[in-house]
Amino acid sequence: xxxxxxxxxxxxxxxxxxxxxxxxxxxxxxxxxxxxxxxxxxxxxxxxxxxxxxxxxxxxxxxxxxxxxxxxxxxxxxxxxxxxxxxxxxxxxxxxxxxxxxxxxxxxxxxxxxxxxxxxxxxxxxxxxxxxxxxxxxxxxxxxxxxxxxxxxxxxxxx
Numbered sequence: 001x002x003x004x005x006x007x008x009x010x011x012x013x014x015x016x017x018x019x020x021x022x023x024x025x026x027x028x029x030x031x032x033x034x035x036x037x038x039x040x041x042x043x044x045x046x047x048x049x050x051x052x053x054x055x056x057x058x059x060x061x062x063x064x065x066x067x068x069x070x071x072x073x074x075x076x077x078x079x080x081x082x083x084x085x086x087x088x089x090x091x092x093x094x095x096x097x098x099x100x101x102x103x104x105x106x107x108x109x110x111x112x113x114x115x116x117x118x119x120x121x122x123x124x125x126x127x128x129x130x131x132x133x134x135x136x137x138x139x140x141x142x143x144x145x146x147x148x149x150x151x152x153x154x155x156x157x158x159x
Contacts, residue, residue: 001031001092002102003145006066008059008109009040009134016135023142030149035138038062040109052111060114063106071104073121075113076137080124089148091123105145107137 011017020035027033039062041055067073072095083091095103105125106117118124127140150157 001096002034003027003031004034004036004068004071004102004104005107005138005141006036006038006063006104007107007134007138008038008063010037011135011138013135016139019139020142023139023146026146027142027149030146030153036066038066043110053114055109056111056114057116059109059111060117063108063113063117064120067104067106067120068102070100071102072099072123073104073106074123074125075106075118075121076108076127076141077113077118077121077124078126078129078131080126082126082128085144085147086151088125088144089151092145092148093152105141107134107141109134 011020024033024035038059041058043052043055047055074091092103095101106113106121108114108117127137132140147157
């Protein structure tokens, strides 16, 4: 299975990079993983709503260009569906068997995702109604994808 993670912004702190590296290593036994880090736009504190929309649009254009045309796209969005780990596992299993095996997860920048990216998404997934730093979301997402593969294979990890 091919898993792509398209994310806006770089991991700046070593502890985020270490967390991602650990799950990249663990996932290598289950899937081909491609993480695409895209540059984020500068977002000063005093932006107008129109300027914020311009930022989302520019970041969205980069995201859409990075996605493979045949990928099943899951956008991480606060307004998305909230799944259990088992539901994520079932979704990935279904995509592996019936969907061509290419799933792309999208993590937006600090202002979220553009309407164009949300329209391209096949699913919108929420990790809850709270807001998380996008660096932390990358680690959380990779952990949950790893957990999903372990669940699907009936391997110990998920409790």
